[in-house]
Amino acid sequence: MIRIFLIGYMGAGKTTLGKAFARELGLTFIDLDWYIEERFHKTVQQIFEERSEEGFRELERNMLHEVSDFENVVISTGGGTPCFFDNMEYMNTQGETVFLSVDPTVLFRRLRVAKQQRPLLAEKTDEELMEFIGSALEKRMPHYSKARHIFCAEELEDKQQIRRSVDALRLQLNIEKIDNERKTDSNQGRW
Numbered sequence: 103m104i105r106i107f108l109i110g111y112m113g114a115g116k117t118t119l120g121k122a123f124a125r126e127l128g129l130t131f132i133d134l135d136w137y138i139e140e141r142f143h144k145t146v147q148q149i150f151e152e153r154s155e156e157g158f159r160e161l162e163r164n165m166l167h168e169v170s171d172f173e174n175v176v177i178s179t180g181g182g183t184p185c186f187f188d189n190m191e192y193m194n195t196q197g198e199t200v201f202l203s204v205d206p207t208v209l210f211r212r213l214r215v216a217k218q219q220r221p222l223l224a225e226k227t228d229e230e231l232m233e234f235i236g237s238a239l240e241k242r243m244p245h246y247s248k249a250r251h252i253f254c255a256e257e258l259e260d261k262q263q264i265r266r267s268v269d270a271l272r273l274q275l276n277i278e279k280i281d282n283e284r285k286t287d288s289n290q291g292r293w
Contacts, residue, residue: 103173104129104277105197109184109249111239112220113212114202115258115267116178122264123271124176133178138165146180147221159186170196181238184245194250198275201249206235208256251275 104127108116117133124131135146138161142149150158162180166189169177177197184190193199204212210232217223217231226234253271257263 104175105170105173106176106275107193107197107199108176108178108202109190109193109199109246110181110202110204110255111209111235111242111246112181113209113216114181114204115255116202118258118264119202119255119267119271120176120178122268126268126272127176127277128174130172130175131178132169132172132175134162134165134169134183135180137169138162141165163187163189166192182242184248185242190245190248194248198251199249200251200253200271200275201246202255203246203252204255206232206239209235209239 106123106129108120110116120133121131123129138149139145142161144152146158149161153161159182162183163186166179166183169175170192179189179193184193190199210228213220213223213235214228214231217226223231223234251274253267253274255267258267
């Protein structure tokens with residue numbers, strides 16, 4: 103049974119690397135935010151507005167516990183998930199935790215291009231965005247650093263970099279490569 107939690111700041115590559123890693127190993131990929139949106143038929147933003155951050159974080163914690171029962175899965179958490187309640191400690195008891203470490207300047211570059219899709223960042227100037235990232239990382243590092251594994255996720259810009267990162271993460275986690283026949287069988291109808 104494999105259960106891997108990917109944690110890290112927004113733009114760290116949790117979804118990009120998580121999807122590719124799950125596909126390579128024939129595992130199910132779950133993005134916790136997407137899972138919440140599917141279950142409640144609302145966006146995370148709408149849930150925040152209706153329930154406040156405290157209400158969202160309680161719901162997020164419950165959903166984290168729910169997906170933690172799944173087996174053979176890669177779970178991409180929200181950037182703040184490890185920072186609330188006992189979520190980080192809980193994930194460490196349920197599977198392998200991997201902090202995707204990315205230099206703030208790389209995060210800035212990635213988030214700057216995608217900031218219109220992220221309401222929290224949309225109106226920020228470049229200077230404000232860089233300051234926001236630095237400040238948030240400083241607050242979250244005590245939680246992120248509790249992960250069992252730290253993985254440098256700075257090279258996820260193209261297919262070759264993603265492939266190399268998938269192989270490097272597989273080696274770091276000491277997970278055997280799955281043969282193509284078994285991988286194809288386990289992916290039937292899922293992708």
